[in-house]
Amino acid sequence: MKIITRRFALAALAAGSLALTTGPAPAQAPREIRVDFATYNPISLVLKEQGLLEKALAPSGVKVRWVQSAGSNKALEFLNAGSLDIGSTAGAAALIGKINGNPIKSIYVYSRPEWTALVTGAKSEIGKVADLKGKRVAVTRGTDPHIFLVRALAEAGLTEKDVKLVLLQHADGRTALERGDVDAWAGLDPLMAAAEIESGARLFHRKAEDNTWGILNVREAFAAANPELVRTVIGAYEEARRFALANPEELKKVLVGYTKLSEAVIERQLTRTELTHSGIGQAQADTILAAGLALKQAGVLPAETDVKAAVDALLDRRFAAASN
Numbered sequence: 001m002k003i004i005t006r007r008f009a010l011a012a013l014a015a016g017s018l019a020l021t022t023g024p025a026p027a028q029a030p031r032e033i034r035v036d037f038a039t040y041n042p043i044s045l046v047l048k049e050q051g052l053l054e055k056a057l058a059p060s061g062v063k064v065r066w067v068q069s070a071g072s073n074k075a076l077e078f079l080n081a082g083s084l085d086i087g088s089t090a091g092a093a094a095l096i097g098k099i100n101g102n103p104i105k106s107i108y109v110y111s112r113p114e115w116t117a118l119v120t121g122a123k124s125e126i127g128k129v130a131d132l133k134g135k136r137v138a139v140t141r142g143t144d145p146h147i148f149l150v151r152a153l154a155e156a157g158l159t160e161k162d163v164k165l166v167l168l169q170h171a172d173g174r175t176a177l178e179r180g181d182v183d184a185w186a187g188l189d190p191l192m193a194a195a196e197i198e199s200g201a202r203l204f205h206r207k208a209e210d211n212t213w214g215i216l217n218v219r220e221a222f223a224a225a226n227p228e229l230v231r232t233v234i235g236a237y238e239e240a241r242r243f244a245l246a247n248p249e250e251l252k253k254v255l256v257g258y259t260k261l262s263e264a265v266i267e268r269q270l271t272r273t274e275l276t277h278s279g280i281g282q283a284q285a286d287t288i289l290a291a292g293l294a295l296k297q298a299g300v301l302p303a304e305t306d307v308k309a310a311v312d313a314l315l316d317r318r319f320a321a322a323s324n
Contacts, residue, residue: 032063041088047240073142090144091212092291105316111214122200129156135183138173145186193268
């Protein structure tokens with residue numbers, strides 16, 4: 001028995017020595033990365049269509065799983081559930097997600113859009129935000145159009161309680177407006193552009209500066225474990241963004257193919273979509289902070305919320321070099 005015990009002791013000592021000399025085994029890269037694509041994120045469609053991310057990841061053997069996001073709320077839901085590693089949202093939507101405990105970091109800018117406005121039907125008598133009092137308004141909660149609506153109502157001296165919110169995903173909001181089921185819609189491009197061109201819908205309230213940036217977000221745990229993989233994704237995004245800027249007709253074709261909308265609709269969307277930015281910086285911080293403070297003042301965020309601290313915790317500028 002003493003001999004067996006001694007052997008175990010020697011084996012344990014040897015194993016301990018080996019652990020001290022070699023250290024913990026390095027974390028293995030994941031076998032796949034889950035990335036979203038969305039019609040409100042034109043660069044994601046170019047990235048997917050051209051297989052740029054697959055090419056960039058080929059040497060590492062990491063596969064790409066594409067997941068469609070129908071809105072910022074869905075992308076945030078998928079990120080929070082761990083079914084997405086990297087997802088597209090509006091900046092203000094990402095901030096609300098962060099404040100509500102979604103463990104994400106915003107790492108890249110894919111557009112500076114005017115992608116939301118308040119929309120009504122061609123024959124509607126609604127002409128200003130104040131006219132929405134008592135009216136039915138379709139909106140997708142937790143998205144930039146929702147945040148835009150809240151800010152517009154506040155500026156008109158109203159709150160969400162003064163209107164009848166009809167909670168629908170973006171595409172269903174457009175349908176509800178065109179059917180007459182709602183009086184107005186907090187729209188999102190390209191569906192908003194389609195409603196304008198195809199049914200004569202009117203954008204009765206626009207305020208470009210209240211639209212927040214198109215932001216790419218990553219799960220914190222994924223970024224911490226796989227920083228080089230995140231840089232590879234951003235590098236591929238940059239290649240897609242540069243291609244989109246240099247080839248506007250090709251960009252339009254890609255959008256037409258994915259959305260099944262007409263060229264006229266996509267052209268309208270692209271007139272409101274600036275693709276010349278990429279790195280996360282002070283401009284994004286300022287815009288998202290302004291949105292957060294407005295939401296706090298409107299009572300959407302708790303009065304004790306430290307909005308600036310939340311913005312600082314959300315934006316991760318470590319990966320900015322990969323977008324330059």
